[in-house]
Amino acid sequence: MWTVARPPLVRVEPGSKLAIGLNGHPLIARSVSAVAAMSSVLSTAALDKHPQSKERGITLDLGFSSFSVPLPQQLQHLSYDALQFTLVDCPGHASLIRTIIGGAQIIDMMVLVIDVTKGFQAQTAECLVVGEIAAHRMVVALNKTDLLPEVVRPKAVKKATKLIRETLAATKFAGAAVIPVSAKPSPSGIQQLQEWLVGGAVQQHADPAAAQAAAAAAARPFLFSIDHCFPLKGQGTILTGTVLQGSCQVGSTVELPALKVSKQVKSMQMFKRPVTSLTRGDRAALCVTQLNAKLLERGLAAAPGTVPTFTAAVAAVDKVRFYGGPVPGKAKYHMSIGHATVMAETTFFGLPDAPGSSQADALRLMIDALSRTSLHTPVDSFDWSQQYLYQDELHGLEGRPITTSSSSSSSNTAAAAGGAASSSSSAAVAGSDARQLRHFGPQWVLLRFDQPVTAPEDSVVIGARLDVDAAGEACRLAFYGRLAGSLGEEAQQQQLTKLQVYKPKQRQGVIARIAPDGMSAVCSGLFKRETDISIFQGARVTTGRGEQGSIEGRFGTSGKFKVQFDTPLWGVEKGQQRSAADNVLLLCYKRFVFDADKHCIRQ
Structure with missing residues (x-):
C-alpha cells in the first residue's frame, strides 16, 4: 500500500465531514500559520511546500489538512463518533485568484482571515465574493492582533470589528462572528475559532435545507474535484481531491472527461489511511494505472458520460456588488468554471420590463440565490420558450432602467406637437419617469467560449477581468452565477435560434x-x-x-x-x-x- 504513516481510525460517516476554506490577503493573513495551529493531519500541499511559500510565509497553492473533534452533545443522536474538518488553505495573492476560485467549489464554511491593522482590501473583497457563492456560513478571523500594543489592543480590535460588520451588513454574511486570533508566536483565539466551527457544524446538521441538499447530492452520479495529480512509483498515478457528489468504491470505473479516458480505481486513501469507498464530502486520493500524470493537473473525475463538453452555455447571473465599473455585454471575460479558466464573449439578457419590485426585494432574492448556490441545490431549468429582453450590460442592485414604448411615445408626441413650453415640459416628465422606474428581476448571460469547456451542466461560473489591475487595487470579479443550459459545438447555431432574445x-x-x-x-x-x-x-x-x-x-x-x-x-x-x-x-x-x-x- 502507498502509505507509511497511518493515524488511528475514527469512524466518520457521511454527513460528519465539513470542508473549511481559509481565505485572506497574502502576507497579511498568514493563514498558513493558522492551519498549522489547528491541524492534526496534514495532506496534499498542506503548509504549502512551494519554495516561495516557505520563504515568504504565504500560500501559493491549495493546501489540505484536517482535524477531528469529539461529537458535540447536540449531535450525540447521530451514528458517528467524531466531526472531521478539512481545512482548505487558499492563496490570497491577486494573481492566484484562479486557484482561490477552484478551491471554493469544495468548501462548506469559510474562515475569512483579515489583518487587524489593514482591514478590508481588494483581494479581501474578492475572497468574500467567492465565499458568498461557495460557503453556507462564514466567520472572520481578525489576525495579527499580537502586533498591536497591549494598551490600545482592545480599542483597535473593537474598531476593526465594527468596520468589518458594517461591510458585511449588505452581504449574505450579515452578523457573522469576528474572532481576534494570532497564530504566532503562540496560538491565541484558535480554540475559539475551533469552537465556532463546531457550532457551525451543529447548525449545518440542524438546517433542513442543508440536509436536503446533502441527501440530493449524495444520490447524484459520482463527481470528484481533482486538485493535485502525481505519479507514485510502483503504484500508478494518484489523483487527490474532494467528492462533490455521489459515491465511489474500489474497482469502480471513473471518467476523466477532459482527457476523454476512463480508468478503474485501484485503491483509495483518506488522510493516509486506506478505505474501500467514498461519499460526498470526503477528502481522498484515488490510485489509477496507465495514466500520464503530466496530462492532468486539476480537473474532474466522474461517473462515465455524466460531464459534457460544450462551447457555449446560458447561465443565470448577478453582478458582483464590489465591482466598481459597468459590466458591458459583447465583451470578453475570464470565466472560471471549477479549476478551469477560459475566455468567453458575453450576451446579457433579462425578463421584459415589469415594474413593481423594489431594490430591497432584489437584495433579498440575491441573498436567497446565493444560499441555494452555496448549498449546491439543483438549478432551475432554463425556459427556452420565454422571450427575453436584450441588455447592453449586466445591471446590479440599482436595477435596469425601464424604457417603455409608452414613455417614448409621450416624448415623441410632445416633440411633434411643436409647442415649445408643452414639448419641453412633457419631455422632462418622461425623462424623470425613465430615471425613476427600474426593473428588478433575474438576468442571464449567453457565454461563447474561446475553447471547449468540460464541466457539469449546473456548475458555478465566475466572470472576471483578470487582465485589469494586476496590482490588486480593485475587485476584478465582475459577475457570478450558475449554468442553466449548455450548447454543443455541432448544434450550437441551431440551438441559438431557439434562444428568444430580442x-x-x-x-x-x-x-x-x-x-x-x-x-x-x-x-x-x-x-x-x-x-x-x-x-x-x-x-x-x-x-x-x-x-x-x-x-x-x-x-x-x-x-x-x-x-x-x-x-x-x-x-x-x-x-x-x-x-x-x-x-x-x-x-x-x-x-x-x-x-x-x-x-x-x-x-
Missing part, C-alpha cells in the same frame, strides 16, 4: 392623408425609398391618440405606405382638425438577436 425597436412616421371615411390613410416617414416594405406588411401601428391599425403595403415609390385602421380616426367624421401630435405614427417591433432570418420582425 431588441425593442421603434420607428416614427406621420399620417400624410386620411381617407374620407377615416378608416385608412397614406403615411410616410417610417421607411426609406429603398426599404422592402413587404417585410412590415401586417405590422401594427399606433397614432398619437392611441388609434391602432395595420400596414397594408407600399403607396407609390417614395417610401409612403398605406395603413388600414381598426376604427375611424378621431375628428374625420365631424370635420375636426387633428393636431400634429394626433397624426404621429409609431411602429414598435422586436428584432430577435439569434434569428436565422435577420430581416424577420415580430411584435
